[in-house]
Amino acid sequence: MPDNKPNYLFLSWNMIDKDISALAALLKPELAKRNITQIYCVSRGGLVPAAIIARELDMHNLDTICIQSYNSNTTQNDTAEVLKMPSGNGENTLVVDDLVDSGKTMALVRQKMPKAYIATVYAKPAGKSETDIFFKEVSQDTWIVFPWENYEGIERPQNY
Numbered sequence: 001m002p003d004n005k006p007n008y009l010f011l012s013w014n015m016i017d018k019d020i021s022a023l024a025a026l027l028k029p030e031l032a033k034r035n036i037t038q039i040y041c042v043s044r045g046g047l048v049p050a051a052i053i054a055r056e057l058d059m060h061n062l063d064t065i066c067i068q069s070y071n072s073n074t075t076q077n078d079t080a081e082v083l084k085m086p087s088g089n090g091e092n093t094l095v096v097d098d099l100v101d102s103g104k105t106m107a108l109v110r111q112k113m114p115k116a117y118i119a120t121v122y123a124k125p126a127g128k129s130e131t132d133i134f135f136k137e138v139s140q141d142t143w144i145v146f147p148w149e150n151y152e153g154i155e156r157p158q159n160y
Contacts, residue, residue, distance in 0.1 A: 006143035008154065013147045019121055020049045023135040024056035027094070027119060030133070031057060034117055037092045040065045042105060045098035048148055049121050053096055065095065069105045080105050082112075090116025099144060100134065103127030 011019075030036065038061040041050030047064070054062055066084035086093075090113025099122045100106050106118055107130050122144060123134035138144065145154060 006141050007139065009138060009142050009144045011144060011146055016048070016121070016147060017052060019135050020052040021056055023049070023119060023121055023133070024053045026133060026135065027053065028057060030094075030117060031059075035092050036094045036117060037061060038063065039094045039096055040086060040113075040116070042067055042095065042097040042109065045146070046096045048146070049098050050096040053094075053119075065109060067105050067108065080108050082108065085112050089114055093117070094119060096120070098122065098146060100124065100127035100131045103130035106130035 039050050039054055039059055040063050041047050043064045043066050050062060063086065064084060067080050067082055069080040093113065093116040095109055095116045095118045097120045100120045101124050103126060106127060109118065110130060118131045120131045120134045123131055123137050124140045126140055128134060128137060
């Protein structure tokens, strides 16, 4: 009988800081090339990555895009619900999220802000075509547990 449990990847604050800082280093040349002057993070997952990227790139113009695509943290909705979306086409804008999974959320962002440059820290195969740049690819069956998340029923490893 197959095991349908996802492969959990538990990230520590130190690990996530290193990965986001590495993504920021990859983004640095894009800032000047694309004249990026603002960052929009997809809340809630993109809040911490956007803050670290803003710190690394010395940017101060940050705002949020609010999209709900999961119920009770772990169940993905069939459709993403836009709660807050900036006006404009995304020109001179970097959009940041922690992860692109199925790509539905980022497809929606790209539809509303077609000129935005989209970056995620992690990407799964099904969604990676919806991001312009990402730091690390993970398998589709990997469930990333970020240090700021707390899921009932998911036990973190010892010394985490």
